[in-house]
Amino acid sequence: MEDLKKNQDWKSKLHEIIYEADTPEGKLFDVVLLVAIIASILLVMLESVESFDAKYHSFIDIGEWVITILFSIEYLLRIISIKKPTKYIFSFFGIIDFLSTVPKYLSFVMVGSHSLVALRALRLLRVFRILKLARYTGASEKLILAMKASKAKIAVFLFFVVIVCVILGTIMYMVEGAENGFTNIPKSIYWAIVTLTTVGFGDIAPQTPLGQLIASIIMILGYAIIAIPTGIVSSELTKSTLHEDINTQSCPTCLKDNHKKNSGFCYNCGSALN
Structure with missing residues (x-):
């Protein structure tokens, strides 16, 4: 029973770091992720410049592999840290994360497929969590x-x-x-x-x-x-009269975010929030 509780606590902490940005660890994780995404996109851009690629091809290739491995680990951790992995796997970000990780591996069998790692640019959408723009989600909903x-x-x-x-x-x-x-x-x-x-x-x-x-x-x-x-x-x-404060909490079961501040349960599935 105690081992089960420790396992749940470990997953809960991992979920908080990966999916939320209200803690120092969560902010650091997302900042590192964004830096890796930007670095990966820059490497792809530089590789398309023939003169630069001819001179630094090995460096670019190693850099892309390091980042791809990091993204692979991150993808697996995201699956492990939630109660229903399929919710993430088939979500918008889940599909984008998968598509942005696979191309480098496909380069073994498909020439030129590694260029598709430019899809990682879509992952920059996570910047809204880093910059704490979740507080302005109410304003965006008002506009919609x-x-x-x-x-x-x-x-x-x-x-x-x-x-x-x-x-x-x-x-x-x-x-x-x-x-x-x-x-x-x-x-x-x-x-x-x-x-x-x-x-x-x-x-x-x-x-x-x-x-x-x-x-x-x-x-x-x-x-x-x-x-x-x-x-x-x-x-x-x-x-419009929509004035609701929203935080960056993400439901560990259904991955829904945009919860009101101090919410104890998910508005979508009713699961307890971390």
């Missing part, structure tokens, strides 16, 4: 709720923009004609979209005074249109 609440208004706005582009594109086709690059209405609508969004590739440009006047109006209208969706979302944000 505001966008959901304003989706109908934004849809109507986008429909209006499409109609404006169709009308203006058709007018420009009539004014400029094929001799000035506006060979058909779809191409003219494409020009209107590019101009309205203030991108302006310059592959098609009006040549007549009237066409240039219309283009000027479209460009000015584009700046005005940018502010509309911003105003819609901002309006919904002011109505």
